[in-house]
Amino acid sequence: MAYSPPAADEDGAPSSVPPRRKGFGRRSWQVVSESGESRYEDVGKYWIMRRTGLPARDLRVLDPMLSYPSTILGRERAIVVNLEHIKAIITAKEVFLLKSINPLVVEFVQDLQHRISSLHGMPPGQRDEMDSDDKADRSWASELLIQGLHKRTSQSSAEKNETNPQTTVDIPEKTRDIPEATCPKVVPFEFRALEACLESACKCLESETKTLGEEAYPALDELTTKISTLNLERVRQIKCRLVEISGRVQKVRDELEHLLDDDNDMAEMCLTEKLLAISLDQASLEEEINPAPEEEDDRTEDSKSETNSEIFSSFKPKIEELEMLLEAYFAQTDGILQKLLDMSDYVDDTEDCINIMLDETQNQLLQMGVMLSTANMILNAGIVVVGLFGMNITIDLFDAPTIRFWGTVIGTVTGCIVLYLFAIGLGVKKKIIDI
Secondary structure (H helix, E strand, O other): OOOOOOOEOOOOOEOOOOOOOOOOOEEEEEEEEOOOOEEEEEEEHHHHHHHHOOOHHHHHOOOOOOOOOOEEEEOOOOEEEEEOOEEEEEOOOEEEEEOOOOHHHHHHHHHHHHHHOOOOOOOHHHHHHHHHHHHHHHHHHHHHHHHHHHHHHHHHHHHHHOOOOOOOOOOOHHHOOOOOOOOOOOOOHHHHHHHHHHHHHHHHHHHHHHHHHHHHHHHHHHHHHOOOHHHHHHHHHHHHHHHHHHHHHHHHHHHHHHHHHOHHHHHHOOHHHHHHHHHHHHHHHHOOOOOOHHHHOOOOHHHHHHHHHHHHHHOOOOOHHHHHHHHHHHHHHHHHHHHHHHHHHHHHHHHHHHHHHHHHHHHHHHHHHHHHHHHHHHHHHHHHHHHHHOOOOOOHHHHOOHHHHHHHHHHHHHHHHHHHHHHHHHHHHOOOOOO
């Protein structure tokens, strides 16, 4: 193909065409597999959507450029976790994390790898035993699902036998003696990853709460002993941090409480059991009794879809283990929130104490003002007397001996003092002044 130069404008200069943005929408994701291995993949959001089955609105929750509160979303094939510094997508086999240089994220990835690879680090004998237990639990779940399918098939076949007595159904003997309830010994992959996310978030919040408490209590005690601008500014900053951390902890607690109150949301988070049900769907359908040739033509796609919907509606994942996991971290976040509430109460008590001290100081200043005002009034009365004697008039007192002058001065001063004491005593009696 011949090269075509860029189009030029009227001046002969090439037109400014905006360059195409390469790699737009692509981000670097750190992928941790179920074996504990970690790798980086530079992919776009549409690849993530196809890989995890998430809609675009769920990926916006993980966008670091946007501010979203703490959220845990259970979807058909993945769990979206947005807790503090953790922004992850958990599937039944892998965990996707946005690449970050945050030390808390690095520590979380290390803890996650340790948790999910703990099974691979066991001794051979113990690992084989755990693997066999895991396979037994999976086979039990498979038999349980097939048993429900055989039960529904036998019911439908019984209806057919009314018209065709030759059609019979034999339920395998091994599905008759299935235990009612057993607890799996191997924790599913998504539960281990979710536990690592919750523990890292709770550890971060608890660490910040402890640091804030170590700074808050001494600062508040110092403020009660010495009220200054510096101490007030420190307490103001501490209170702002307290409100911010309390909001974050409250949001995590509310999210866990919402999950615990809704069994359907917890059932959506059981990815391993749902994946097992999907994988057993085809195998279980093959074990159904093939209908007669004339009946095969009558079966339509609608009837097949109805059968599949009945299978998945009857299959309910066991959420007891997930519920215990969420309850444990709900109690931990509730304890952290209680510490913050106690700290907030201590701040409020300190503010009340400071206000009382300031009111007392203000009252003392007001009393001093009243006493000074009273003294000024009495002094003005003495000045009036002095002004009267200072007039240019002739009276007998001016021609009297000096002793009478001093007697007049002493009498005026004594009268002012008596009037001042009388005014103060009247204020004390009326409880206007507290001495």
